Amino acid sequence: MYGLVNRAIQGLVVEKFGQDKWRRICERAELQQTNFVAMDAYDDAITYALVGAASAELELDAAAVLEAFGEYWTVYTIDEGYGSLLSMMGDTLEEFLDNLDSMHARVGATMPQLVPPSFEREPRPDGSSVLHYRSDRAGLAPMVLGLLRGLAKRFTVDLEIEHLEPDGSDHERFLVRVR
Ligand code: HEM
Incomplete structure (x- = not known):
């Protein structure tokens, strides 16, 4: 998925749980790189690994992480410049x-x-x-x-x-x- 998605997961975690949790989630996910570029496409496996690691680190079901993420996405995309597209x-x-x-x-x-x-x-x-x-x-x-x-x-x-x-x-x- 595009980096925009992985960046939104980062945004959600940092906003709700802080920078340190995000660092630990990245370590747990064992990714080569965690500086995602919004407009670059990444392997879906990275997104799934982040959701899995967030679920383990935050002691939440993966479904709960995805649900929170979906809700966050509707405001994150506005902040990222997609507000006028959404309004249309x-x-x-x-x-x-x-x-x-x-x-x-x-x-x-x-x-x-x-x-x-x-x-x-x-x-x-x-x-x-x-x-x-x-x-x-x-x-x-x-x-x-x-x-x-x-x-x-x-x-x-x-x-x-x-x-x-x-x-x-x-x-x-x-x-x-x-x-
Ligand atoms: C302007 C706002 C939005 C943007 C920029 C956007 C963009 C994207 C991007 C980049 C992906 C990842 C797919 C990929 O990289 O191949 C995605 C996935 C997805 N989007 Fe949107 N999206 C927006 C709004 C929405 C809204 C409002 C919904 C509401 C139903 C939605 C539903 C989904 C779902 C469910 C996925 C997961 C991928 C899948 O199911 O296969 N998106 N979107």
């Missing part, structure tokens, strides 16, 4: 969710090696939506939960989020309902 993608949560793929496509214009996820929002008659999440990567569904929490804050809505049980399809599904 919708005035409501629903519209924003509909535009996630075109948003990542725009990000891909400056990050040619981007391997983005794909999202599809399926509106339901009761006003809720099923968000379909497809990825080439494994295990990142908890990050989506955190992202949705962060987006709920962004759009100041009280959002009920449910990670739906597998239905035999090839992707993950989330039920989202504005209360």
Whole structure:
């Protein structure tokens, strides 16, 4: 993944737990280098190693780390200069969710090696939506939960989020309902 992601993990850890914890997480992850360049692409294994080491060092489930990371990402990207892109993608949560793929496509214009996820929002008659999440990567569904929490804050809505049980399809599904 792009260095932007690894830098965001660093930002989250340093902000919440301090510089020393980040140093220990890097040691535990046994990485050759930890000075990530936002616009350089790195092996996904580095990101997974950082999440694993953070989980061990902070004594949190990897899912909890990913969830916190997803929520952090929705503000970190604003600080990193993507605020206007985010603003262009919708005035409501629903519209924003509909535009996630075109948003990542725009990000891909400056990050040619981007391997983005794909999202599809399926509106339901009761006003809720099923968000379909497809990825080439494994295990990142908890990050989506955190992202949705962060987006709920962004759009100041009280959002009920449910990670739906597998239905035999090839992707993950989330039920989202504005209360
Ligand atoms: C403008 C803000 C955003 C930027 C710049 C951005 C950029 C990126 C980048 C660089 C990656 C790593 C993929 C790679 O390097 O190949 C990524 C992954 C991801 N993004 Fe975004 N993103 C943004 C907002 C969002 C939002 C709001 C969501 C909400 C659903 C989202 C969902 C994800 C997920 C789930 C992944 C993990 C990769 C995967 O599932 O395979 N992103 N994004």
